[in-house]
Amino acid sequence: MKYAETVLDLIGHTPLVKLQRMVDSATMASIYMKMEQLNPAGSLKDRMAVHMVRRAEEQGLLKPGTTLVESTSGNTGLGLAMTAAVKGYRCIFTMPDKMSKEKIDMLKAYGAEVVITRTDLDHDHPESYVQVAKRIARETPGAVYTDQYYNQANPEAHYLTTGPEIWEDTDGKIDCLVGSIGTGGSISGAGKYLKEKAAEAGREIRIVCPDPYGSIYKDMFERGEHDEPSIYRVEGIGHDFMVGTLDFSVIDEIRNVSDKDSFRTARRLAREEGIFCGGSTGTVLFGAMQVAEELGPGRIIVCILCDSGDRYLSKCFDDDWMKDMGYLDDAHRLGTVRELLRFKDGHVVYASSDETLAQIAHRMNELGISQMPIVRTRDERYLMIHEADLLQTLVTGECTPDDSVLRAAKPLQGQVSMDDPLSKVQRIFDSDNVAVVVEKGAITAIISKIDIVEFLAARRWH
Numbered sequence: 001m002k003y004a005e006t007v008l009d010l011i012g013h014t015p016l017v018k019l020q021r022m023v024d025s026a027t028m029a030s031i032y033m034k035m036e037q038l039n040p041a042g043s044l045k046d047r048m049a050v051h052m053v054r055r056a057e058e059q060g061l062l063k064p065g066t067t068l069v070e071s072t073s074g075n076t077g078l079g080l081a082m083t084a085a086v087k088g089y090r091c092i093f094t095m096p097d098k099m100s101k102e103k104i105d106m107l108k109a110y111g112a113e114v115v116i117t118r119t120d121l122d123h124d125h126p127e128s129y130v131q132v133a134k135r136i137a138r139e140t141p142g143a144v145y146t147d148q149y150y151n152q153a154n155p156e157a158h159y160l161t162t163g164p165e166i167w168e169d170t171d172g173k174i175d176c177l178v179g180s181i182g183t184g185g186s187i188s189g190a191g192k193y194l195k196e197k198a199a200e201a202g203r204e205i206r207i208v209c210p211d212p213y214g215s216i217y218k219d220m221f222e223r224g225e226h227d228e229p230s231i232y233r234v235e236g237i238g239h240d241f242m243v244g245t246l247d248f249s250v251i252d253e254i255r256n257v258s259d260k261d262s263f264r265t266a267r268r269l270a271r272e273e274g275i276f277c278g279g280s281t282g283t284v285l286f287g288a289m290q291v292a293e294e295l296g297p298g299r300i301i302v303c304i305l306c307d308s309g310d311r312y313l314s315k316c317f318d319d320d321w322m323k324d325m326g327y328l329d330d331a332h333r334l335g336t337v338r339e340l341l342r343f344k345d346g347h348v349v350y351a352s353s354d355e356t357l358a359q360i361a362h363r364m365n366e367l368g369i370s371q372m373p374i375v376r377t378r379d380e381r382y383l384m385i386h387e388a389d390l391l392q393t394l395v396t397g398e399c400t401p402d403d404s405v406l407r408a409a410k411p412l413q414g415q416v417s418m419d420d421p422l423s424k425v426q427r428i429f430d431s432d433n434v435a436v437v438v439e440k441g442a443i444t445a446i447i448s449k450i451d452i453v454e455f456l457a458a459r460r461w462h
């Protein structure tokens with residue numbers, strides 16, 4: 001028989017998945033997602049949760065029936081609750097009220113007690129989630145505060161597992177690790193291991209941490225002091241206080257990412273790569289995509305994916321929530337040019353500058369199209385020949401059928417890029433018959449009205 005002794009034996013050994021659509025391989029480094037949402041309780045925190053409990057057991061701190069207490073944004077709680085269920089401990093968790101209802105319900109499903117605290121309180125305020133957890137641990141007989149922010153078993157779990165897995169799966173070829181900082185456990189542990197291995201091999205690895213605007217980590221990393229922290233909505237990462245599990249010495253760079261970019265990137269990851277993850281993975285990936293452009297083709301970036309998207313269905317995967325928060329304007333409800341092009345054959349038929357109007361008319365007729373861009377002129381500009389202009393110039397006698405197509409061609413109008421909302425395309429249709437998708441100076445597609453209609457009909461406001 002092939003089976004795991006307990007569900008805890010299924011933690012770790014998560015695979016890497018290469019991003020295909022969100023990364024342009026001609027201009028960007030490759031990005032591989034470390035699929036931590038495949039851990040049994042759905043996040044990167046399963047590794048440290050089980051490791052903290054094992055270390056506490058080794059130290060003789062836990063007995064059957066012991067109560068584990070932790071302050072958590074949800075995922076450490078889920079890992080601990082799963083571990084506690086297997087091993088017969090009780091759990092009480094404190095969580096700030098900005099965390100999703102799904103996470104609270106999931107914790108309860110594992111049999112944990114959850115105490116909700118206010119998000120807007122300073123971490124040393126007696127009613128903050130950290131202080132309430134400490135108080136509960138003090139006041140509950142035989143309770144143990146696992147203290148993820150200072151417990152060195154947290155980074156150690158990633159030093160012993162996440163780091164080695166990434167090194168092995170990339171055959172030691174990784175150039176850059178991009179990961180979030182909540183407690184800092186994952187990036188500090190995995191980063192330390194990878195830097196050590198790279199040094200042994202005589203190479204270097206860059207460690208980059210995208211972090212929300214409003215968190216103090218970037219300020220502290222760069223200046224050793226910080227501006228007033230502010231509230232952001234991405235869950236599980238960034239902080240308004242420093243923690244003992246974060247090792248700045250392994251990090252090369254921290255860059256800030258907005259809530260809007262984080263959530264929208266998480267949504268793209270689901271729709272374009274079929275990888276369903278939460279907002280903090282969006283933060284990480286948004287930063288990683290910037291790094292991928294900077295590093296260029298041929299380099300290898302590994303992103304530590306944080307958790308599964310199922311716990312954020314009422315947040316960044318809910319269009320109404322996104323709209324209420326101002327992250328999804330009406331324009332984006334329709335979708336983007338990129339989304340539409342996945343429904344449509346992007347093949348563009350060009351006219352050649354030495355073709356005559358008669359030849360073009362014949363080809364348009366044969367192909368059932370009403371316009372053709374003309375392969376680039378000597379000054380590198382594109383022109384477009386429209387059926388209407390062809391007709392107009394012939395009817396008025398301005399041109400003869402044997403004239404060059406260039407005589408009736410017009411400069412390219414109605415240009416859009418891949419990430420433009422379809423509402424922009426719609427506005428172009430007020431004055432033009434088609435919108436032309438231009439990426440890095442090249443025409444990649446032509447969108448007509450019927451393309452939008454077909455896309456919306458197939459998509460039905462997903």
Ligand SMILES: Cc1ncc(COP(=O)(O)O)c(C=O)c1O
Nearest residue numbers: 075182183184185186236280306
């Ligand atoms: C959703 C989410 N993303 C990222 C992280 C960051 O992980 P770490 O604490 O290892 O820095 C956490 C940690 O709780 C999390 O819950």
